[in-house]
Amino acid sequence: MNKRIQLLSIIFLGFSSVAFSQIKEEKLILNKKREPEVKKIEKKKTSVETIKNYPPEEKSQNPVQYRITDVPAVSDFKTSTIQGQDVTPKFEGSAQNNYIQFGMGNYGKILGDANFSKTLENKIEVGVDAHFLSTQGLKKVYNWDSKQSSTTLGAFLNSYGDKGKFNLNAEYGLDSYNYYGIYALEPADVDLDQRVNQFKVNGYYDFYSNEILNDVRVTSSFLKDHFDAQENQVSILANLSKHAVEIGKSGFNLNADLGVGVEAVKSEFAILDQNSSNFVNLNLAPKVTFRKGDSYLMLGSSFAFLNSKNQNAMMAEQMKNNKTYWFPQAEFQYAAADEFKFYGGVDGGLKLNTYADLLQQNPFIVSDQYLRPTETKYHFYVGLRGDIDEMFKYDVSAGYGKMNDIMFFRANDLFDYTSVNRSAYNYANTFSAVYDNGNVGDIKGSLQYFPLANLVLDTEVKFTKFDLDNYSDIYNVPLVTASIGAKYTMLDQKLMLGFKGIFASDRTTNSFVLEGVGNPVTYLSAEDTNDKVGGYADLNLSAEYKIHKNFSIFALGNNLLNSKYQTYKGYKVLGAQILGGVKITF
Template sequence: MKIKYLILSILTLSISLSFAQERSKDTLGEQTVNVIRPYTPTISDAFKVKDRPMLNDGDVVEKKTIKYNIFSIPVASTFTPAKGKAATADKAKAIKLYDNYASLGVGTYTTILGEVYLNHELSRDETIGGYLSHHSSQGGIDGVELDDDFSDTKLNAYYKRSDRDFTWQVDGGFNLKTYNWYGVPKGYYESSDLDGIDPGQAYTDLNLGGKIDFEDALVKDASLRFRNFGDSQDSGENRLVAKTGFDVVLRDALIKSELSVDYISGSFDSGYFNLDAINYGNITLAFAPSYQLVRDELTLDLGVKLAYLNDTEFSENKFYIYPNIEASYRLVDEILIAFGGLKGDLIQNSYYDFVNENPFVSPTLLVTPTDQQYHTFVGVKGKLSSDIGYSLKGNYTSEKNKTLFKSNEVPNVPLSEYEYGNSFAVAYDDVTTFSVEGELNVDLNRNFTLGLKGAYYGYSTDNEAEAWNLPDLTASLFFDYQISEQWYAGGSLFFVGERKDQMTFYDEFDASILSSETVSLDSYFDANVHLGYKVNDQLSIFAKANNLASQNYERWLNYPVQGIQVLAGATYQFDF
C-alpha cells in the first residue's frame, strides 16, 4: 500500500515538473511566495506621514521624452465657398494732369498777354523744360504827352538730372523789357518843347547758372549764377554769384554754414550832370556759420556772419561782422509760437535790382552796397484752427547807405530824354525803420482760400528830408474760389499809403538858383478780379479786370497808371 502511495507521489511530482517546464516559456518571471501567517493589523501599527517628505535625488528616475506624431490624410472635397463682394462707393473721376500749357489773352490798351510752359521727361532721371512769356501794351493813358507803351518778354530753358546721391540742374534765360520815360511834370513844359523826344528805354538780361543738391553728404548744396544786364543807353553790368552750404551734426545739435562769393562790375556811359562815365565794382566774400539747438519746445539758432568787401574801383577794403541769431518757442503746441531774432547783412545792390523795382531810373546811377547793421524782430504765429493761420511781428532795422528812389533834378536845358523831370536817381542815406506787420491765411477747404497782409512803417533819416517813395502803410488781400467743377474765380486788392518825393528845378534865367518842393503822393488801392470756365480737361477760357476803381493813381511821381483794364483769353493744357 505504501508502495502505491510512493508511486503515485512520484508520478504527481513528474507531471508538476513537466508543467513547470512548459510555463517557463511565458512572459512572466518566476515568483516565490512565503506565507508565514495571516496579517492582522492593529492601531499600534499605524504611523503619521511627515509634513516635509525628504526626497533622495539619487533615486529620481529620469523622465522619458514622449514624441507624438500626427498622420494627416488628405480628404477630397467638392465644397467651393461663394466669393464675397466689397461694398462700392462713389469715386470722383481722377483729374488728368498735364505737363505743358499755352495761354493767350488780349485786352484794352491793346494789351497782349501770352505764356507757354513746356516740360518733358527724357527718362526716369532726366527732365528738360522751357518757359516763354510776353506782356505788352500800346498805352494810351489820358493826359500823357509822351509814348507810354511797354513790353516784357522772357525766355527760359532748363535741364535737370537726378542721380543716386545728388540732383543737379542747369538753366539759362533771356529777358527783354521796353519802357518809356513818359512822366513829365504837368504844366511845366509846352507841347512844342516835347516834340521830337524819344523817351524809349530797353533793358536786356542774359543769365546762365546751375545748382546741385547732395544727399547724405557734408556739402548740402552749391549754386552758380552769371548775369549780364544792360540797356539801350550803353550801360552794362556783369555779376557772378557762387554759394555753397554744408551741415555738420554734432551730438544732438546741427552746425550749418554758408559760404558765398559775389562779384559785380558795371558802368554807365555818363553822369546826370556831366559826360564823365561812372564805373563801379566790388567783390564780397561772406561766411555764415550757425549752431542749431533743439530742446523740447525750443529751437535756437546761434550764428554770426562775416563779410569782406573789396571795392575794386576805389581800391578799398572793409570787414564786417553781423549777428545771426533766431529762436522760436512753442507756447501752446501749434496754436501759439513765439519767435524773435537779431540779424544783419551786407546787401549787394545792382542796376538789375534797381530796374526791377523802378524801371524809370536814369542810366546815371551810383551803385554801392547797403550795410544793414542789424535787423531785430519779435512776434508770434500759429493756428487759430486747422483752417486759419496767423502771424504778427514787430521789426526794428538800422541801415547805412540804404537806397531811396528820388526824382532827378530838372536842368535848365535838358540834354537827354530822361532829363525832363521824368526819371529817378538813387539816394543813399542812413535810415532806421520801425514796422509792425501781420498776416492771416484762411484755407477753409480745397475750394476757397484767403490771404490778408498788412504793415505799418515809421522811418528816421540822417541826411535826406524824407524816406523818399517809401510808404507808411501797405495792405493786400488775395482769394481764390472754386465755384463748381467748371467755374473758378479769384481776386486781389492792394493798398499803398502815402509817399513823398521831391521836385527840384533850376531857375529859367539863372542856372545857379534851385527851387525844391516836397510832393506827397496820394495813397491808392488797386482791385483786380478774374473769372474762368473749364470747357474740358484741356481747355479753359478766362476773363480778367484790373484797377476796377479806375484810379489814375501815381505809383511814382508824374507816372499815372492805366485806368480799368479788361482782358480775355484761353488756356490749353497738353502733353507731348
C-alpha cells in the same frame, strides 16, 4: 450750412470791388511751370524749413523722406512796367508742363505765353518757355508815347541722380518802355525810348541728405541797356551742414551749418558822370541750431569781406576800399502749442545794390548810378505765430534796426538847362539812387483763414518807419502797405474765382518846377523837397474756367476802380483793365 457759406462766399467775391482795390504794380499769373517747378519742401532731418526746387525720387537705399507743403507752380511774368505784382489765384497742383496761352485786352494789351518740356532717358527733363506782353499805354493821358513790351525766352534742364538733383536754366529778357513821366515840361514829339537786355544763367545742385555738402548754387547775369550801361554779376554759394546729431538723452538735436559764398559785380555807365563800380564780396555764415520738437534756438554769425572800387569822370583816380563786416545771427522759437509759438532774434547783413536790382524796383532810373552796398548792422525782432484748428494761420511781429547806406530813389532835375534836342532822360523824368544812414522800425501782421476746403482768405499789413540822419523823409517809400485777397474754387475745381486788393499810404518825394526864360530858352528850376505822390487802393478780380482738361478760358480785371494813381512822380498806371484769353494744355 455749407451751402449758405458758399453762397456768402460768392457774394463776398462779387461785391468786394465796393470795399477794396488794387496795386501800385500788378502782374499776370500765367500758371506756368517754371525752372520748371518751384516747390516748398521740408527735409525731416533739417533744422529749419528750406525751399528747394525739385523733389528727388526715392532711389537710394535709405532715402531721406520729404514732405511737400506747397506745390503750385506759377509764372513770374509781369504784365508791364506800369504794373507788376502777381494778383491772380491759380489751381492748386494743376501746373502743366506743356501749354500755350493767348490773351487780349484794352489798352492794346496782347499776351502770349508758352511752355514745353520733355523727359528723356535717365530721368533728364529739358524744356523751353516763352512769354510776351505789350500794351499801348496811356494814349489819352499823355501826348507822348507810353507804350511798353516785355519778352522772355528761356530753356531749362533737370536731372535726378542717386545722390542729388541738378538744375540748369538760361533766360533772355528784353524790356522795352519809355520815360513817359514828364510833369514839369510840355514837349511835342519826343523819343523817350529805353530798352533793357538781360541774360541769366543759373545752376543748382542739391544733395538729398544734409551730410557735409548740402547744396551748391551758381547765378550769373549780364545786362545792357539802350544807353550802353553794362553790368555783369556772378555769385556762388555752398551750404555745408551736419544735421540731426542727438545730444545724449535730452531729446535735443544739434544741427551745424556753414554757408560760404562769393559775389562779384561790375557796373559801367556811359553817360553823364560815367560812374563805374566793381565789388567782390566774400561771405561766411556759421551757425548751430538746437531743436526739440517745434522749439529751437539758433546761434550764429555772418562775416562779409568786401573789396570795392568806384570811379567816375570827375575823379582823377579810382577810389578803393577793403572792409570787413561782422553781423549777429540768432533766433529762438518757443512752441507752447500749435496755436502759440513765440519767436524772436537778431540778424544783419550786407546787400550789394546792383543796377539790375534797382531797375526791378524802379525802371525809370537814369542809366548812370552811383552804387553802394547797404549794411544792416543789426535788426532785432519779436513775434507770435500759430495755427488754430487748421482754420486760422497768423504771424505778427515787430522789429527795430540800424542801417547804413539805406538806398532809396530821388527824382532828378534837368541835366542840361539849354538843350534844344533833349535826351529821353533829360525832362526831369528820371530818378537816381541816394543813400542815408538811420534807424528803421517795422510792424508786420498776416492772417490766413480757411472757412471751407475750397475757400481761402488772407490779409497782410506792414508798417515801416525810417529815421534818417540827413533826409527828413525817405522818398518814394510808403509808411503803410496792406493787401487782402481770396480765392474760391467751385464746380468740381473747374471754376476758380479770386480777388486781391492792395493798398499803400501817401508817399513823400521831391519834384521840380521849371520855367523857361529868354530866347533861346534857358530853364530855371525850383525844387520841392516835400511833395506828395499820394496813396492808392487798387482792386483786382479774376476768373478761370476749365472747359476741358486740355482747354480753359480766363478773364482778368485789374485796377477796377479806374484810378490812374502814380507809383513815382509823373508815372501814372493804367486805368481799369480787362483781359481775356484761352489756354491749351497738352
